[in-house]
Amino acid sequence: MGVSTTKVVLLCLFLFLGMVLPGLLMQPEASLQVWDVLEGDFPNNSSSEEKLTFLLNYAILAPSNYNSQPWLFNVSDGEIQVLADKSAWLKVADADRREQYISLGCALENLIIAAEHFGYNCSVSYFPGPSDLMATVSLTAKSSSPSDSNSRLFYAITSRQTNRNPYEPKTISKADLETIKSLCIDPDVGVFITDDSAVKRSFQDLVVMADGILYSDVNYKSELGRWLGLGVMGPTGLQAKMAQLAVVFLDVGPEQTKKDAMLINSTPYIGFISTANNDSVSSVKAGRTLERFWLGATALGISLHPMSQALEAAETKENLTGLLPGSSEMRQVQQAFRLGYAKSTTEHSTRRPLQDVLIGE
């Protein structure tokens, strides 16, 4: 008995010194203060570069897969380059980088909404150079006094969040659903939001199947664990390291599957964003639309929760297309999500401080 207690104590010490302590010391600097950005702090009397840099305070509040924040920015006079941060790529869960490009699209949309709010016209070139350069945004000050048709989206940037709580079985009014759908303004992107119980059940079956596949893949669990341990996905500090150990060493799959099934079951609407093509520009455009929806929903007090599991397992991904209406020409599902009124609120997640994602020329 004494020996096994000693062994347990030694094992705990080994885990703490070998995994938890170094992990704690290596957790990246993370900030919640980024959410307090104030419109009135726009540096009206400063250089063009400082003004454009200020806009990025809004870009970094975008959602991203695993809160990986896979963006870097290069600001010069009249231009912002948005680059993919290779170190933030989730090679197992997001092998084709679809989620990374969607996340970059979300950040790009926030940037453009903020730029237009502060009086700029924007023109975007997608992938104009090396593959990591996702977009170049050229910004010119509007000559006449700025009108901002997207101001409700701008003001929603600082309150948008992922709400993973159960949603109430409450109908969204036709007018509000139309308002959200009308935010899809890109002809290359399609959206399908439904409360059809047969579609919801089929989606639930695919998510359950995907969870089973993903949580029996040690590489998936170890990657998920690593990101949890970094403290960017909710729990921070020691709690984050404990969450990492639980995902890596315990069989958390069945519990997660049960939770996901319950969430879909209790959700009044599910939605899909799809495109005709399956390439990186399509994923960026899908991300821009996702963010517009999310901000539009936020402005109406409606929550959104992306659910990517069925897209992360090859076996279930192709079956998602079958859930889209037969008439849709956009057959590549880019993102699936829940939509509804959340039963309870949640906290903001942290971000890397702006100076950490700015690169010089």
Ligand SMILES: Cc1cc2nc3c(=O)[nH]c(=O)nc-3n(C[C@H](O)[C@H](O)[C@H](O)COP(=O)(O)O)c2cc1C
């Ligand atoms: C492309 C993409 C995929 C996502 N997939 C999921 C998912 O499958 N499950 C989930 O709970 N959240 C998902 N999210 C939400 C992110 O985890 C969330 O945006 C991130 O943790 C930052 O938190 P915030 O949205 O509250 O700011 C996804 C977000 C994006 C942009």
